[in-house]
Amino acid sequence: xxxxxxxxxxxxxxxxxxxxxxxxxxxxxxxxxxxxxxxxxxxxxxxxxxxxxxxxxxxxxxxxxxxxxxxxxxxxxxxxxxxxxxxxxxxxxxxxxxxxxxxxxxxxxxxxxxxxxxxxxxxxxxxxxxxxxxxxxxxxxxxxxxxxxxxxxxxxxxxxxxxxxxxxxxxxxxxxxxxxxxxxxxxxxxxxxxxxxxxxxxxxxxxxxxxxxxxxxxxxxxxxxxxxxxxxxxxxxxxxxxxxxxxxxxxxxxxxxxxxxxxxxxxxxxxxxxxxxxxxxxxxxxxxxxxxxxxxxxxxxxxxxxxxxxxxxxxxxxxxxxxxxxxxxxxxxxxxxxxxxxxxxxxxxxxxxxxxxxxxxxxxxxxxxxxxxxxxxxxxxxxxxxxxxxxxxxxxxx
Numbered sequence: 001x002x003x004x005x006x007x008x009x010x011x012x013x014x015x016x017x018x019x020x021x022x023x024x025x026x027x028x029x030x031x032x033x034x035x036x037x038x039x040x041x042x043x044x045x046x047x048x049x050x051x052x053x054x055x056x057x058x059x060x061x062x063x064x065x066x067x068x069x070x071x072x073x074x075x076x077x078x079x080x081x082x083x084x085x086x087x088x089x090x091x092x093x094x095x096x097x098x099x100x101x102x103x104x105x106x107x108x109x110x111x112x113x114x115x116x117x118x119x120x121x122x123x124x125x126x127x128x129x130x131x132x133x134x135x136x137x138x139x140x141x142x143x144x145x146x147x148x149x150x151x152x153x154x155x156x157x158x159x160x161x162x163x164x165x166x167x168x169x170x171x172x173x174x175x176x177x178x179x180x181x182x183x184x185x186x187x188x189x190x191x192x193x194x195x196x197x198x199x200x201x202x203x204x205x206x207x208x209x210x211x212x213x214x215x216x217x218x219x220x221x222x223x224x225x226x227x228x229x230x231x232x233x234x235x236x237x238x239x240x241x242x243x244x245x246x247x248x249x250x251x252x253x254x255x256x257x258x259x260x261x262x263x264x265x266x267x268x269x270x271x272x273x274x275x276x277x278x279x280x281x282x283x284x285x286x287x288x289x290x291x292x293x294x295x296x297x298x299x300x301x302x303x304x305x306x307x308x309x310x311x312x313x314x315x316x317x318x319x320x321x322x323x324x325x326x327x328x329x330x331x332x333x334x335x336x337x338x339x340x341x342x343x344x345x346x347x348x349x350x351x352x353x354x355x356x357x358x359x360x361x362x363x364x365x366x367x368x369x370x371x372x373x374x375x376x377x378x379x380x381x382x383x384x385x386x387x388x389x390x391x392x393x394x395x396x397x398x
Contacts, residue, residue, distance in 0.1 A: 148347035148350075163387060195379075202214070202375065226379065244384050247332075256273050262338075285345050287343070292335065337397065350391070355380035
């Protein structure tokens with residue numbers, strides 16, 4: 001039996017047992033004793049651990065499938081075969097091999113000539129196409145925003161996005177009566193590019209060791225660092241030197257619900273958040289919150305006595321609240337006074353703009369005294385809400 005399916009069944013049974021335990025231990029006042037709360041917390045922690053293991057296995061399965069795909073055509077110029085794609089430029093095998101030889105400082109004259117395809121004015125090398133796809137995959141594993149948002153690529157300058165701020169209306173008029181003018185109102189959202197950079201140091205011994213998979217290490221480490229910094233900005237960035245996050249007071253999503261308490265969520269407030277979002281946006285909407293907030297939501301029941309949070313029992317389907325998927329991120333604030341703790345909406349109305357390719361540069365001298373070589377990675381990216389009403393936020397009372 002599939003391991004992921006086994007874990008999902010196990011987690012579903014554990015959740016049913018936890019709900020039954022919690023219901024059986026509630027007193028007439030609706031409260032649970034400290035001793036029983038500790039037992040329930042342990043049961044819930046096991047459920048969380050099972051969920052994280054399922055996520056890891058699904059990411060591993062997805063990555064295995066991606067790595068099994070052919071990355072080039074082993075036989076070229078096949079007789080009597082037309083339409084065979086020959087990769088050129090940064091997608092070519094020659095460029096990829098030359099790039100990694102340069103990263104390992106094994107370049108010769110023929111390598112330098114090949115690298116001229118992708119040099120920039122400051123000596124950085126644009127990433128080969130095959131490796132760039134690996135890096136983007138790493139970003140998606142670390143960054144839930146790139147799974148949800150609309151991603152565009154810009155070449156230069158700012159991207160100006162026209163947005164309809166309000167629509168015209170129709171009116172009932174008498175025969176031969178004057179038909180009133182009502183125009184659509186347009187605004188414009190401008191997306192630029194902010195620079196994000198990181199540095200990795202690798203020992204000379206590791207670089208010279210052919211067993212060490214430099215490509216895999218750099219892809220995963222750059223993906224982890226850049227993904228973490230990006231996601232933090234997409235949620236809470238203030239638009240100064242970084243993207244504008246959905247929780248930012250200016251340019252962010254709309255506050256749909258403000259809780260009655262600074263420290264406690266209620267089922268009615270979560271339901272109110274669901275209905276604060278206009279119906280057309282709900283078909284693609286997801287809940288995004290922190291793990292700690294999910295823990296509080298797990299204890300909430302609707303008017304029919306059903307728990308709001310429901311675990312996924314099918315592979316590829318996320319957990320849900322009120323029938324809509326729920327995703328978590330450590331960059332969403334936890335429950336506290338004035339904190340924006342849940343976002344619900346269609347995240348495709350948040351646009352991420354990648355400016356051209358990511359660049360790498362090898363630094364031989366900077367860390368030479370320590371027997372290390374530096375690798376610098378940079379990218380330029382921006383992100384903004386293009387329609388604030390498409391995502392609604394639940395904010396705790398001040």
